[in-house]
Amino acid sequence: MGAVKNKRMPRAVREQQMLDAAVQIFGQRGYQAASMDEIADLAGVSKPLVYLYLNSKEDLFTTCIRREARAMIEAVRAGVRPDDPADRRLWGGLRAFFTHTAQNPDGWAVLHRQARTHGEPFAAEAAAMREEIVALVTQLIAVAARETHRDPSLPEREVAGLAEALVGAAESLAAWANATPGVSAKQAAATLMNFAWEGLGGLMEGRAWSPPGGSAQVQAPAPAPVSASA
Structure with a gap:
């Protein structure tokens, strides 16, 4: 009713x-x-x-996509505190993202599934939202590299690739978390943070993995994992 x-x-x-x-x-x-x-x-x-x-059903759907995308971006930006250390800024953004998707599952379904699978102009609206999130994550990774790496010169292309990978992982994990009973937003954020920050920490400490036949990497202590209780 x-x-x-x-x-x-x-x-x-x-x-x-x-x-x-x-x-x-x-x-x-x-x-x-x-x-x-x-x-x-x-x-x-x-x-x-x-x-x-x-107006039309198409216009209504486009308006919904734009509203949900704006709310998503605002939530993530609000979760990133500029004065926090690098890892806490990334944690804040991830936790805000997973909290928002958990609290707004229908809006996330519109952005993540519906908008992307029904052609233009809907897919373009979703892509614009994603590009803005990727740009934010790219900046977070670049800042983290400058603040934590003795030689803060991660290649621009590598930073961009890491941001794309992290956003893609977050999207998939959010869809899984929303469909899996008992998985909280904080748990999902901690899962991805530990996965991502361990790898980022290795790059920032000069411990990049090499494929077979590559030069051996110097092992150094890994950054401490983030606890879901934080």
Whole structure:
């Protein structure tokens, strides 16, 4: 049953109510299966009002993608404290990401699954969000290298590749954590932080892994792992 209709509700509030309903329906049923009737009913409004406020189903979906992407980016940026040490900044960003995806599973489904699998312009909207997150992580890794490595000259391409890999791992882990009972956002963040920071720590201490036939690497003490209780 939809929400109780209130004709006196301000337009901005009513529109957000419609978007909340749309994200839930799109996230749980998928873009193709979702209907404007379902969205209107859940929002407690008439279908013509949804069209009046948000035009077509395509425009409504695009607006949902943009809103959820903006919320995701703002949450991650808010989790990164500039005055923290390098590892804590990365931890803060990861924990904010996993907390947001856990608290907004329908929004994450819209961004991670639906937007990417229904062609343009939806995929482009999701890609723009991802590029901004990758840029933030690239900056975090570059700063970490400067602060913790005696010779802070990790190649730009390598930093970019590490950021892409870390974001991809976070996306996959978030989808898995949301579908796996008993896995908290903090646990998911700690899992990836330990995996990533150990590897990053090796690079920053000059302990890069070499493929067979490569030169041997000098072993040095590894950075301390991050505990999920932090």
